[in-house]
Amino acid sequence: MNAVDIIVKKRDGGELSPAEIDFFIQGFTQGTIPDYQAAAWAMAVYFQGMSDAETTALTQAMAESGEQLDLHDSLPPGTVIVDKHSSGGVGDKTTLAVGPVVAACGLPVGKMSGRGLSFTGGTIDKLESITGWSPELSEAQFRRQLRAIGLVIAGQTADLAPADKALYALRDVTGTVPSLPLIASSIMSKKLAAGADAIVLDVKCGHGAFMETLKEANALAKLMVAIGTRAGRKVVALITQMEQPLGNAVGNALEVEEAIASLHGQGPADFQTLVEQVATEMLLLGTPQGTTLDADTAREQVRHAITSGAALAKFRAFVVAQGGDGALVDEPARLPHAPVQVEVPAAAAGVVQAVDSRAIGLAVVALGGGRHKKGDPIDYGVGVIVHAKVGDAVEAGTPLCTIHAASREAAHDVMEQIIGAYTVADGAREPLPIVYGRVAEAQG
Numbered sequence: 429m430n431a432v433d434i435i436v437k438k439r440d441g442g443e444l445s446p447a448e449i450d451f452f453i454q455g456f457t458q459g460t461i462p463d464y465q466a467a468a469w470a471m472a473v474y475f476q477g478m479s480d481a482e483t484t485a486l487t488q489a490m491a492e493s494g495e496q497l498d499l500h501d502s503l504p505p506g507t508v509i510v511d512k513h514s515s516g517g518v519g520d521k522t523t524l525a526v527g528p529v530v531a532a533c534g535l536p537v538g539k540m541s542g543r544g545l546s547f548t549g550g551t552i553d554k555l556e557s558i559t560g561w562s563p564e565l566s567e568a569q570f571r572r573q574l575r576a577i578g579l580v581i582a583g584q585t586a587d588l589a590p591a592d593k594a595l596y597a598l599r600d601v602t603g604t605v606p607s608l609p610l611i612a613s614s615i616m617s618k619k620l621a622a623g624a625d626a627i628v629l630d631v632k633c634g635h636g637a638f639m640e641t642l643k644e645a646n647a648l649a650k651l652m653v654a655i656g657t658r659a660g661r662k663v664v665a666l667i668t669q670m671e672q673p674l675g676n677a678v679g680n681a682l683e684v685e686e687a688i689a690s691l692h693g694q695g696p697a698d699f700q701t702l703v704e705q706v707a708t709e710m711l712l713l714g715t716p717q718g719t720t721l722d723a724d725t726a727r728e729q730v731r732h733a734i735t736s737g738a739a740l741a742k743f744r745a746f747v748v749a750q751g752g753d754g755a756l757v758d759e760p761a762r763l764p765h766a767p768v769q770v771e772v773p774a775a776a777a778g779v780v781q782a783v784d785s786r787a788i789g790l791a792v793v794a795l796g797g798g799r800h801k802k803g804d805p806i807d808y809g810v811g812v813i814v815h816a817k818v819g820d821a822v823e824a825g826t827p828l829c830t831i832h833a834a835s836r837e838a839a840h841d842v843m844e845q846i847i848g849a850y851t852v853a854d855g856a857r858e859p860l861p862i863v864y865g866r867v868a869e870a871q872g
């Protein structure tokens with residue numbers, strides 16, 4: 429078996445055997461298959477796709493490429509370990525709020541998160557805008573914090589699904605992110621290796637997501653639910669709207685500030701709704717065997733965690749435990765802020781028909797809030813605050829959004845792109861729904 433034959437077979441539309449996939453993933457992880465061959469293979473998969481059997485084998489090979497965690501012995505007997513994962517969107521700071529809410533309800537959340545990918549942001553980059561906060565924890569620290577606080581968000585360790593870690597970074601810079609089998613295997617390999625008993629998947633759908641149509645998002649949701657079910661895990665996937673940015677803030681520190689607002693119950697309505705829904709699904713999946721919890725009671729618990737201040741206190745404790753400055757949680761206005769803010773006014777009166785989230789996400793990357801190549805530094809303060817969303821009526825001159833930039837020149841460089849992201853026209857437009865659907869068990 430050799431790497432070139434496997435690349436050629438996939439390039440020509442052949443179906444790879446589990447042994448071939450295993451050989452390729454092991455070789456890539458151990459460094460005997462170099463980046464350029466892995467990139468060529470990823471491009472072949474991008475164009476040719478994979479059968480469900482290939483995707484399952486790829487998921488398994490990546491999950492087994494490193495250590496596999498079992499956190500049960502760090503938690504009270506009977507605890508169901510529930511994880512969540514988003515397929516990636518613009519303004520998606522859901523984990524920052526859902527983690528503390530669920531932990532405040534008594535269900536421990538020990539989570540590995542990723543960095544920004546293409547035009548979407550990443551939880552770890554966002555949290556790193558909090559001075560001192562670190563995603564790097566030893567396994568012993570991870571377990572200790574999970575026991576003590578019930579909330580840990582760490583970077584993917586080098587030992588956990590290392591094949592995905594390397595492939596993810598390579599895909600980000602080779603145009604091979606939006607591939608259904610690569611996304612499904614990437615997400616599910618991490619979740620399986622991290623030892624979750626149950627997983628809530630947030631499958632983003634729309635122009636600001638890797639899955640642009642409901643058909644694609646449904647296919648991804650079903651594929652991931654099927655992979656998880658085959659591996660003996662309980663999986664629920666929500667298919668959620670990503671036509672326009674989630675909430676108002678796009679950009680690392682701006683999103684942390686908005687997540688903190690949501691923990692005060694003061695987040696934008698669409699974001700607050702999604703946080704409640706994802707947290708509710710996690711509580712339902714986390715119900716220990718032999719006990720029952722109905723959706724209304726779970727939702728009540730979620731709301732109480734927010735109104736009582738327990739979720740905010742949990743977030744603060746988590747930030748401090750990972751070396752962050754807790755005072756920034758109390759005064760989020762002190763998080764990094766860009767020196768220049770430029771409003772983008774509506775050219776004419778009308779109703780907002782569309783806000784192209786991908787264009788906004790790419791503009792934030794161009795401002796320095798994301799990466800063009802592996803390892804690029806991030807400017808935490810830059811971003812965009814979206815003021816007008818789909819369905820909002822605006823007058824000529826009403827601010828549609830505000831650009832937060834490192835300089836006036838940088839703001840002007842993205843101005844046209846941001847103006848082009850907005851469609852304002854006559855005619856009523858319904859606000860967009862936040863959740864399109866739910867997939868709960870393997871079908872077909």
Ligand code: URA
Pocket residue numbers: 514515516542545596605610611612614615
């Ligand atoms: N999130 C992941 O973890 N992997 C992908 O490939 C895309 C989104």
